[in-house]
Amino acid sequence: MSIRNLDALFAPSSVALIGAGARPGSVGAVIARNLFRSGFAGPVMPVNRRPQTVEGVEVHPDIASLPQAPDLAVIATPPATVPGVIAELGARGTRGAVVITAGLGAAAPDGGKSLRQQMLDAARPHLMRIVGPNCIGIMVPGIGLNGSFAHIAPRKGDIAFLTQSGAMVTAVLDWATTRGIGFSHFVSLGDMADVDFGDMLDYLAADPDTHAVLLYIEAITNARKFMSAARACARLKPVVVIKAGRHTEGARAAASHTGALAGADAVYDAAFRRAGALRVYQMHELFNAVETLALSRPVAGDRLAILTNGGGPGVLATDALIDSGGRLAELSPQTRAQLDKVLPPTWSRSNPVDIIGDAPGSRFADALQAMLQDKGMDAILVLNCPTAIASSSEAAAAVIDTVKGSRRPVFTSWLGDSAAAESRAMFGAHRIPTFFTPEQAIGGFMYMVRHRRAQELLMEVPPSVPEAFTPDTEAANAVIRRVVAEGRPWLSEAEAKSVIAAYGIPIVETRIVATPEAAAQAAAAFKVPVALKILSRDITHKSDIGGVVLNLEGADAVRAAADSMHRHIGTVRPEARLEGFTVQPMVNRAEAYELIVGMVNDVQFGPVVLFGHGGTGVEVINDKALALPPLNMKLAREMMAQTRIFKLMQGFRGKPAVALDDVALCLIKLAQLVADCPEIEELDINPLLADEHGVVALDARIKVAPAAGDGASRLAIRPYPRALEQELQLRDGTRVPIRPVRPEDGPGMHRLFGKMAPEDIRLRFFTPMKTLPAPLAARLSQIDYDREMALVATESTAHDAEALGAVRIAADPDNERAEYAILVRTDMKGRGLGYALMRRMIDYARERGIGEIFGDVLRENHPMLKLCRDLGFTAAPTEDPTVVRMSLPL
Known part of the structure; x- marks a missing residue:
């Protein structure tokens, strides 16, 4: 339910x-x-x-x-x-x-x-x-x-607060009541035997009285439901999360680097980011987020202007802004000229705008009025330090009067305790965010910035994959299932490399040998320096016990190293089964970076993909990012950008940039691999060398276990349903391919829209539209396959083939009813494409167990009404006399 x-x-x-x-x-x-x-x-x-x-x-x-x-x-x-x-x-x-x-x-x-x-x-x-x-x-x-x-009844407001903790109820109520913050819903979920966060997010997403949702989470009970509900809700209104128990769940006895790095809290962090939710970490941050969301207008960017009557607080605010990833806005020449007219000659002449400690309320008003006109500012922070010369309350009243009617977000921080109490009350009464310190005010601004960025990630159309790849899934599964059947938890290095090679990830050539003499012969055949590694299904981290020697030159050196390695490991790990050695040529890429990409199966969210700085010190460096699969180029690049090494990978001081698309594509392939192969429990590719020429995997390890279901079912986000790729036959016998819509189809939606007659557009969208708005294009192409489905008919099976038409359904969270919509290119009308698309979508909805399909159609749209009647739909009037609701029970 x-x-x-x-x-x-x-x-x-x-x-x-x-x-x-x-x-x-x-x-x-x-x-x-x-x-x-x-x-x-x-x-x-x-x-x-x-x-x-x-x-x-x-x-x-x-x-x-x-x-x-x-x-x-x-x-x-x-x-x-x-x-x-x-x-x-x-x-x-x-x-x-x-x-x-x-x-x-x-x-x-x-x-x-x-x-x-x-x-x-x-x-x-x-x-x-x-x-x-x-x-x-x-x-x-x-x-x-x-x-x-x-103990306290909450005020009426437009924020919903959901918590598993009873103590949080009393704490938040106390805080909110003293500040005049109200709530639409205040829900203590307790043990969540039935109604959980996913249910509540679905309910509140459609609630017109709720404008923001706050969550205090201790654990998620149904990851896929939560992700679907949170993504749907976050598209419509801010969702703010505080997660308790950040360090109690993370302890894990992990054999792989990925498992060691991917603690449970880091996975939650990745899930919240993917859902478009804003995460905070401490109680006071949650309160500041409440304050900001309750009172502030949305920000358009991260450029902040600071207006202050004291230099010190302005500097503190600037430091906090830069540390948090924001930017100081540049004053335009027009703004600087206007400020010159209304401020003393000693004003700072830059941002922060220091209007000097003796500033009366009128000076605050004049400066703020000039700054509100500057389009280069996304928000303004006004600071006030109490002085014996000027009234803080007078300054607050001036700010309040000045911002009336302005749509520019304004934040305030009146320093002091009793001296600022009256001013804070004034700001609260006029719904202007106010904070005790400049740092808290910057935090409030950055909450809005992070929320905007999360929304952009939800709505942005990702770039196309730079190359289409067709994995050899059968080859990978054959290796994995053989290992599982043998009862082995770990693939050998050679087996692991064959699996990742089946998914198009470049690997270094590797030869398996049984004896030191055979290792010497293999090294001689390469005719370049080689890396020698022990081969043992019982040893995961070979370098930790002397199982790896690099840059060996010549057969004699390899033979001697193999003899020594065999004796040493037999002493330190006598129980390990030694099956031989692997020999591979040293890859001479002096400018390459050592990266790690991997996967671990989280107990709550299923498979999680990892990217970071690789090498033998990977856990010590701890420079990594996590993401939930499936991935596309946009998500992969966003994941990489969270790491410190990504800055180096973009090139600096004459060093060329890494082939970033190749790295991103490697992450996409890895995400596809773990979706296709449910037996994979953990996976490391470390190091993955990356430079301007591309990537190559030097080492890989994969842990497997018997699977309880298919690969897609264990993902917290349902992956692209490849099984729905089919063909439709039109009335004239032409066969056209259809497939589920992909996030990369956003540009294709624009092209499809551009090939439609204005009248067809009006009948489809109920209003004339000259262009397809970018957010709508993203919404049409980025769907949750667990709740929605959109099928696109294309000219061919090519990755960038032109779209001929599309049909979609959006089901309610209970999977009872689904609303349909259809779009057919004008030059394809009359060929039966719309009918064929609708028939296929009806079959899909019936297979999925949906009880009814419905859609609203303009009364004048006679072709669509006839199409619906031919398919068995019945008509019913709506409150709008120009619109008919067509319904089909399934």
Whole structure:
């Protein structure tokens, strides 16, 4: 389930409190007080088997005696009673419950089901949704609903706060109340037996009263659902995350470098980034993010101007800005000239704009007015230091009056304690973000910048893959399955290299030999210096125990090194099975960088790809980035850019840049490999040499295990569904290829749009459009295959073939209904392409289990109405008399 029946939880018409009490301080009494005194318009029905009055209302002795079935039940009864209470409520028609009670997770003494599972089993036949157990409750201030035992009622606002921690509820409520911050929803999820973060994100994404979502996360329960929901929500409104337990989960006994580097928290970080969520790390950062999101307008870039009456705070703000990755805005000549007119001659004449300590409110206003007109500034930070000469409150009032009507984001920081209290209150009353210190203000600005960057990554059309590659999946799987069948956890070096070579990743030639003499002969055949390595399925890190010798010249040197290596390893690792040696020519790339690319299978998010600075000191250097597969060129380049070595790879001081596209393509191929081969548990390519000529893998290791399912099913983000690549036959017998849309199809969508008649565009989009907006092109090409599907008909199977038409469906989170849309190039109309595309999409929707397809069509769009009727759709009127809803039950 996802959003089904969540309306009963967060928009109920009636509430029952099971376990209501009158004893002061008891949970049942506090919840009753909150329910009755928060302004909820519907009936609140207390239930308790003991006769009593709660908040002046007679309690009902049991659920059967309630005058009506409540939409929502808040349950605060002993653990053993909860499953029965849920069953009885469900039978009466209740669709939502908040289970405050803790202690349901322990296994039954007799080995039977836990109380938690019994509770879920009781709810399932009635499709009842449950928040909790072990939670403080839920609050929806907009409708006066407070089904919690929180000590403070939140103000009404437009921010939703979701948490697994009850302590966070009280902390955030305390902080927000003193600052006048309000909430649309305040939800304590507790143990998340049913309703989890993914469900809530789906629900809140469609909630018009919620403009931002804050998450306090301890663990994710369903990674794919969370990723789909978070990506969908983050496209519409800011999602801010604080993740607890950053260091407790990361301990891992990993045999590979990738496993050692990819701690659990780093994986969460990669997941949040891919989802477009803004992550913060400390409580005060979360509060600053709340402040900023609640009050600030979106920023367009990272250029900040600073207006201050004190030089020191301006310098501190500048340092914090540069350290955080922001930029100081350049004052335009026009702005500088205007400031010269209104400021004393001693002003700083640069950014930060220091207007001197004696600045009255009018000087703040004049300077700020000039700066607001400068298009080279994405936001302005106004700082004020208290002085005996000028009034801080007067300056605050001047700033407030000046920014009225301006769309430029303005942040403030009035330094001091009691001297600034009145000014801060003034800013809060006028919804202008204000912070205690310049550093906190910079943090608030950078939250907005990072959110904008996350949105751009979600919406940007990635470049095409520089080369199309067709992996030899069968060859790779044959090697892997043989090793799994033999019960071996690790592939040999040669086997690992054959697997990555099957996916088009260049490898250095490697020869396997059994004896030192054979190693000498192989080295002689190469006629160049060689690398000699021990071959053993029991030794993963060969260099750690003297199992690697480099730059050996001549057969005698190789023979002697092999003899010595064999004796030494036999002494330090007597239990290891020594199968021989590998010999490979030394790759002479003096300017190349040693990189590492790899993969590890995370317990929560499945396969995760790693990129970083490689070599033998990889863990010590710890310069790495993680990303969730699948990848494209944009995501691969963004992943590389997170590392320090990426700056070097771009070239400096005459050293040529690395072939960055080749490195990115290697990451894409690796991501495809782990999606295709579910047996792979860990993978290292280290080092991967990279220079201006390309990449080559010198060493590789792969760990495998029997697979529980296919490769795609274990990914947190559903990969490109290659199985849907097919052909359609048109009325004249022409066969055209169709395939799922790819993120790289954004430019193709623009070209398709450009070949459509204006009338066809109007009928499709319900409005005239001369060009296809870039965000819409990205939205049409970057889809979540787990919830949406778009099929594109193309002129040929070439990677850059022109699109002839496209059809798409977008399913609701419960996979019950899906809305369709179709676009056919004007010169292809009348050939049956639209009909064939719709038939194929209907078949796909039926295979996926969707119950109904629907779409809105203009009444004047007679060809589309006829097409729908021919396919079995039925028409129904809508609130708009010009629009007809066409529906097809499946």
